[in-house]
Amino acid sequence: MAGHSKWHNIQRRKGKQDAVRGQLFTKLSRDIYLAAKEGGGNPETNFRLKVAVERARQNNLPADNIARTIAKATGTLRGVTYEEILYEGYGPHGVAVMMDIVTDNRNRTAADVRHIFSKHGGNLGEVGCVSWMFRRIGAITVLKEACSLSGDDLMLKALEAGADDLQEDADSYLIVTAPEQFTAVRDALEKDGIPLEDAELTYQPTSYIQLDGEAAEQVLDLIEALEAHDDVQNVYTNLDPAIAE
Incomplete structure (x- = not known):
């Protein structure tokens, strides 16, 4: 399904907002930790970290928390190992x-x-x-309101870059890639100036x-x-x- 966010369901039927906020901060911090541990602490050269930090800021995770999490992941600050x-x-x-x-x-x-x-x-x-029962895929989300291209033009660019498919719903496009093509497609779309809302390796039934x-x-x-x-x-x-x- 296009536009699916792994953070979407956290607040789906919850009423205790303080508890939800704390839970969301925990998951956002761990996503930052794993991204920095995998690809280094610079968001400009680590796309996964860039997305994780942007998502954390959108959800009001304090900047000190973000910096401290990156420092722990890169070994410049002692902390828990995940x-x-x-x-x-x-x-x-x-x-x-x-x-x-x-x-x-x-x-x-x-x-x-x-x-x-x-x-x-x-x-x-x-x-x-x-x-x-699942397949591993690369999933790249582009919001329609942020993209100047039509769905057909975006699909053409994605396929030329090595993507397998483009799916859409009312608000967004989901570009699907094989895992080994994920990085190349993501980088090609970024180079073409296409605004990526999210990009990750995930599982699809x-x-x-x-x-x-x-x-x-x-x-x-x-x-x-x-x-x-x-x-x-x-x-x-x-x-x-x-x-x-």
């Missing part, structure tokens, strides 16, 4: 679930996530149990499960509970995205 893990499992009604985990204690996180699955009628599974009513709510409750855990950075499912909105 690792990335991919968890897989099944939600209610056979919905496949994958999660990007960022943790400083994998044993604690595994126990917490297993408990969340069990509480909501699902099961945390073994490596590979559902990943075969190869097919979707249609649910409604109470069944859909049960899955959404699981997704929401997982997203509420500080160590769960992203949640991917094969639930029909129209239901998840």
